[in-house]
Amino acid sequence: MPPGENGDGESPLQVIGQLAGGIAHDFNNILGVIINYARFAQGSVPPGSPAAADIEEIRRAAERGVGLVRQLMILARRESGTQVVFDLNELITGLDGFLRSTIGEHIVVERRLEPDLWPLADDPARIEQILINLAVNSRDAMPGGGTLTFETGNAELGPTETLANPGVEPGRFVRLLVTDTGIGMDSEVASRAFEPMFTTKASGQGTGLGLATVYTIVTQAGGMIDLASAPGRGTSIEIHLPASTTSRTAPPRPSQAAPAGRGESVLIAEDDEAVRRVAERILETAGYRVTSCPGGMEALELLDDRGTHYDMLLADVVMPGMRGDDLARRAVAMRPGIPVLFMSGYSDDAPPSDLGPTTGRVAFIDKPFDAGALLERMRELLGA
Ligand SMILES: Nc1ncnc2c1ncn2[C@@H]1O[C@H](COP(=O)(O)OP(=O)(O)OP(=O)(O)O)[C@@H](O)[C@H]1O
Ligand SMILES: [Mg+2]
Known part of the structure; x- marks a missing residue:
């Protein structure tokens, strides 16, 4: 039974999600207004001024709100998104800017990416959410610095290897390993880490939804997740996602300056x-x-x-x-x-x-x- 589910169909999180779903629309409208006006205001104060820094904090807080709504929607299984065929390696490489700004320079990021990686068929935004949640956890586990490693590979799994995961069909998988050299978890924390709302962080620092969201995304995709951790020895999260049988269709995202209108x-x-x-x-x-x-x-x-x-x-x-x-x-x-x-x-x-x-x-x-x-x-x- 997935964590947080009580056996009679509707988990507490699904109930919360139903409620959250009802207000997500209005909530996103509100956050969108805050984010955009913050951007407008940033454009009219001198860069580097105290006001610019304050406005940036407002914008970031609103972005956190957006992230929270997204996680709740995923947990409530209301968020499905569009499926495309894409390359996990590209998603990891594309996260470079985010990692540099969010993870901090005291942490070394290493990548060991399989060059001929099989493609995935999923909503890239959801898989990106996995990478972000894991990276942020690793950052928090390495306040004094360390190494965060992303590793990818192909794996052909037989019935014995998927046996422990009833929903998972044997076959071809894309393997993702995210490892850190942080504080690690004792067995008590490790056994509860995927529980929704389980956190060891101070209030305001963590909501305990990160790993529960990762778990939901992985299992909904027909994949498997494993955790290995020990106090002082770091943490390693291993994920297997079913490989796509079709080859990639996702066009490379062009991201230049915002294109202007022409009087339309x-x-x-x-x-x-x-x-x-x-x-x-x-x-x-x-x-x-x-x-x-x-x-x-x-x-x-x-x-x-x-x-x-x-x-x-x-x-x-x-x-x-x-x-x-x-x-x-x-x-x-x-x-x-x-x-x-x-x-x-x-x-x-x-x-x-x-x-x-x-x-x-x-x-x-x-x-x-x-x-x-x-x-x-x-x-x-x-x-x-
Ligand atoms: N890489 C890690 N190293 C050590 N402990 C971890 C790691 N990842 C998760 N944990 C432990 O598992 C708990 C749950 O993690 P989870 O990501 O679900 O929630 P959170 O990080 O506390 O809050 P949120 O992700 O919602 O901001 C954490 O509070 C922490 O104790
Ligand atoms: Mg987290």
């Missing part, structure tokens, strides 16, 4: 006024022409006016009155081919893809988003 006209439908204003500001600053309204009915009225032209509809998914996907379906009927970008708080929000043959141009952006992510997604949808 965008119609925004978003019921949360503060989020709407953030989106307006980002798009106007980037050179788009923006018309915005608080809901589906208002958007349809605007679209009904034949004298107007819109290059794109940017719509929230969950709105009172008319959902974003209903709006999109009607909008596409009125303006065939209009590209639609949905802003969704959670993957539960993901609208059906049956918007008809009139448009193939539909995309999603997760809330909360920042300017860079929104502008990139806009450009992808509108074409270069």
Whole structure:
């Protein structure tokens, strides 16, 4: 039985998750507003000033809030994300900047990556969450410095090797080993480490959700996880994730400066006024022409006016009155081919893809988003 589950189906965490799921949408809207206004404010104070540092702290605290909501959603098994085929090595290498800023210079990061690693088929954001949670734990276990090692490899496992994990099918696995030279765990801590809300850290330093989230992601993917640790001897976490049978499809993520608008006209439908204003500001600053309204009915009225032209509809998914996907379906009927970008708080929000043959141009952006992510997604949808 997975940690935290009581045998009658619904774990306490799933119940918490149901509640959290209900407010995640609003919570992400709030955090998105804080993060974006912090960015706007940072742009208007002198770099290096005390105000800039204070604003940075506000932004970081809000980002932590985003991380917490994400972990709760994963634990509550409400977060599924889109599956792509990708290379774990690239994910590890891509984490370089994060590691340098979060882990600190007193810790040496080593990588031993199998050059011909089999691909994974999963949501890369979830697998990245594994890497981040493990790296942060290792950092906390090495206050005086040490070595954090990421190792990858291919492993063909037979029935005897998967026996202890009933949900796991024998076959080809990608093996990930994350090792640190930190304080380690005694057997009592090690046996409880995967329990949700188990933490040995001071209040405010840890919520005890890190390893429980890792466990959930791994087992949901049909994988296995093992922990080896001893006081003073460091910790090693071994993960096996089923290898993908298809070869990789994930395009390399181009991340240059945020692409600008070219005067295209965008119609925004978003019921949360503060989020709407953030989106307006980002798009106007980037050179788009923006018309915005608080809901589906208002958007349809605007679209009904034949004298107007819109290059794109940017719509929230969950709105009172008319959902974003209903709006999109009607909008596409009125303006065939209009590209639609949905802003969704959670993957539960993901609208059906049956918007008809009139448009193939539909995309999603997760809330909360920042300017860079929104502008990139806009450009992808509108074409270069
Ligand atoms: N690499 C490690 N070295 C030593 N102890 C660890 C390590 N990883 C986890 N632990 C122990 O397991 C506990 C649970 O870890 P977990 O990541 O689930 O929660 P947390 O780190 O305390 O809080 P959170 O991850 O939610 O911020 C930790 O409090 C710590 O005692
Ligand atoms: Mg942790």
